[in-house]
Amino acid sequence: GENVEQHPSTLSVQEGDSAVIKCTYSDSASNYFPWYKQELGKRPQLIIDIRSNVGEKKDQRIAVTLNKTAKHFSLHITETQPEDSAVYFCAASTGGQNFVFGPGTRLSVLP
Amino acid sequence: GAGVSQTPSNKVTEKGKYVELRCDPISGHTALYWYRQSLGQGPEFLIYFQGTGAADDSGLPNDRFFAVRPEGSVSTLKIQRTERGDSAVYLCASSYQGQGTDTQYFGPGTRLTVL
Numbered sequence: 001g002e003n004v005e006q007h008p009s010t011l012s013v014q015e016g017d018s019a020v021i022k023c024t025y026s027d028s029a030s031n032y033f034p035w036y037k038q039e040l041g042k043r044p045q046l047i048i049d050i051r052s053n054v055g056e057k058k059d060q061r062i063a064v065t066l067n068k069t070a071k072h073f074s075l076h077i078t079e080t081q082p083e084d085s086a087v088y089f090c091a092a093s094t095g096g097q098n099f100v101f102g103p104g105t106r107l108s109v110l111p
Numbered sequence: 112g113a114g115v116s117q118t119p120s121n122k123v124t125e126k127g128k129y130v131e132l133r134c135d136p137i138s139g140h141t142a143l144y145w146y147r148q149s150l151g152q153g154p155e156f157l158i159y160f161q162g163t164g165a166a167d168d169s170g171l172p173n174d175r176f177f178a179v180r181p182e183g184s185v186s187t188l189k190i191q192r193t194e195r196g197d198s199a200v201y202l203c204a205s206s207y208q209g210q211g212t213d214t215q216y217f218g219p220g221t222r223l224t225v226l
Contacts, residue, residue: 043202
């Protein structure tokens with residue numbers, strides 16, 4: 001079955017700097033890749049997603065890139081703010097219903 | 112409109128007891144998912160419903176776990192003979208049609224603690 005790895009597990013950046021989180025997946029049939037943000041004690045919330053027919057997608061300070069050949073995708077956050085501090089999860093889906101999540105990256109934005 | 116809701120928010124039980132966790136999906140969403148999230152981990156898929164039927168229960172860890180969705184809306188996750196290893200946050204999510212590229216909206220979770 002699908003396996004999703006995520007790096008780094010923790011990431012600290014200075015406010016205003018960029019943050020990059022990378023995920024790899026194993027199943028070449030995966031075609032949908034969402035990113036969720038989870039604040040402490042809160043529910044995961046979708047922040048951006050990308051489908052396999054697109055290489056890059058951007059929404060204000062957040063962007064996701066997908067390399068299908070290498071089977072990896074990355075989350076890019078620019079101009080980080082303290083409120084960006086949270087745990088970020090990537091996931092992969094083959095178009096079925098089973099989303100496989102990565103283990104998460106704890107991002108800390110230092111003021 | 113209202114998001115996905117789950118009750119209770121916290122449940123403490125003793126080893127060997129039976130528990131039920133409830134999920135109310137977003138109105139009109141036909142697909143409903145249960146996940147389990149252990150501390151420091153990502154959500155782990157348990158079961159998926161399309162309407163009233165369990166379309167994929169491959170993530171249920173063993174036969175102590177069971178879930179129902181009798182009217183295609185509210186779902187209940189049932190755990191028999193609870194074990195300490197069952198302690199986790201149980202998340203429910205729903206999506207509009209259950210297409211693999213549909214956004215899944217998560218509930219706040221139920222934190223289950225088995226003593």
